[in-house]
Amino acid sequence: MKTPGYHGYCWIKGLLVFPREQQTLPNHFYFTDFERHVAEIATFHLDKLLGFRRAMPVTGRILNITSEIYQLAEGDLLKTFFISPVGNQCFHGRCSYYCDTGHAICGNPDTLEGSFAAFLPTKELASRKVWRHPWRRSYHKRKKAQWENDSNYCSLVKEIAPYDKDRRLLDLMDMAILDFLSGNMDRHHYETFKLFGNDTFTLHLDHGRGFGRPYHDELSILTPLLQCCMISRNTLATLLKYHNGPQRLSTAMRQSLAKDPVAPVLWEPHLTALDRRVSLILQAVRDCLNRSQERVEENETPQNKNHLQKHHVS
Numbered sequence: 001m002k003t004p005g006y007h008g009y010c011w012i013k014g015l016l017v018f019p020r021e022q023q024t025l026p027n028h029f030y031f032t033d034f035e036r037h038v039a040e041i042a043t044f045h046l047d048k049l050l051g052f053r054r055a056m057p058v059t060g061r062i063l064n065i066t067s068e069i070y071q072l073a074e075g076d077l078l079k080t081f082f083i084s085p086v087g088n089q090c091f092h093g094r095c096s097y098y099c100d101t102g103h104a105i106c107g108n109p110d111t112l113e114g115s116f117a118a119f120l121p122t123k124e125l126a127s128r129k130v131w132r133h134p135w136r137r138s139y140h141k142r143k144k145a146q147w148e149n150d151s152n153y154c155s156l157v158k159e160i161a162p163y164d165k166d167r168r169l170l171d172l173m174d175m176a177i178l179d180f181l182s183g184n185m186d187r188h189h190y191e192t193f194k195l196f197g198n199d200t201f202t203l204h205l206d207h208g209r210g211f212g213r214p215y216h217d218e219l220s221i222l223t224p225l226l227q228c229c230m231i232s233r234n235t236l237a238t239l240l241k242y243h244n245g246p247q248r249l250s251t252a253m254r255q256s257l258a259k260d261p262v263a264p265v266l267w268e269p270h271l272t273a274l275d276r277r278v279s280l281i282l283q284a285v286r287d288c289l290n291r292s293q294e295r296v297e298e299n300e301t302p303q304n305k306n307h308l309q310k311h312h313v314s
């Protein structure tokens with residue numbers, strides 16, 4: 001579902017179409033999954049709690065379709081408005097999936113919950129560069145991407161600019177962690193500001209497809225970390241903090257989301273999933289350390305043996 005682009009001073013991304021308990025439909029692919037406005041809100045909070053602060057602030061609120069969209073809409077968008085048989089105000093916008101009368105967004109009779117992101121600075125002020133994500137999925141129902149068949153894929157990525165130096169690859173590890181925690185499989189591109197050269201951080205945009213399957217942990221989202229065995233020191237410290245307590249990530253999220261106007265933003269099983277997924281990420285880091293330790297031990301000679309220190313992730 002796509003929503004009308006710019007409106008007033010915020011970016012409308014996602015309107016309530018489904019209840020909080022709606023899960024990704026089993027026969028849907030990641031690229032046909034519906035967008036959930038609560039996922040945009042929750043991922044902003046998650047990004048903040050993980051210390052990244054690379055997502056635009058997003059809030060939920062009740063929207064009036066008549067006064068806040070219809071009366072301001074123009075052209076193609078305006079033509080998609082209609083009144084449903086029971087008298088509700090509906091529209092469907094223009095997009096490639098689900099933008100038809102059968103998938104319209106309807107108010108009750110014309111109010112609806114939505115998510116609203118703060119505007120990014122305009123392109124004139126701060127232009128952005130769009131990058132293809134190296135671990136992009138195939139977006140095809142039968143094809144696989146190269147990274148899915150090649151366990152050595154990370155060593156290829158590491159050779160290519162901008163992943164060959166500085167923090168960019170580490171930023172992608174952070175993005176994989178954010179996406180794994182939220183269950184977002186839809187990370188096809190990412191953006192950076194052009195202003196600061198290759199050192200700029202990666203923006204975390206487009207999270208409408210997260211928080212779809214609370215009872216399933218999609219480990220393939222963690223592939224960048226699993227294949228590169230890299231994680232930033234800060235991110236690891238943050239994950240350990242939530243793992244060891246006293247405050248778990250689910251508690252921090254519950255507290256943070258309680259401040260949103262449409263709280264409770266997430267269905268409780270999604271919060272439980274966060275703690276379980278933190279443990280899974282730490283387990284992946286532990287496996288990486290054990291593997292590198294084994295490699296060191298295979299190569300070690302009696303002389304350098306005493307200098308080796310075993311790393312521990314508690």
Ligand SMILES: Nc1ncnc2c1ncn2[C@@H]1O[C@H](COP(=O)(O)OP(=O)(O)OP(=O)(O)O)[C@@H](O)[C@H]1O
Pocket residue numbers: 002011013056117118119120191205206207208
């Ligand atoms: N808060 C924002 N302010 C201004 N522009 C934004 C904002 N968030 C996203 N955009 C821009 O709008 C584009 C579309 O947004 P987004 O990716 O969230 O929507 P989408 O419908 O899921 O798009 P796609 O089909 O590319 O996945 C983004 O590429 C981004 O450049």
Ligand SMILES: [Mn+2]
Pocket residue numbers: 186206
């Ligand atoms: Mn998208």
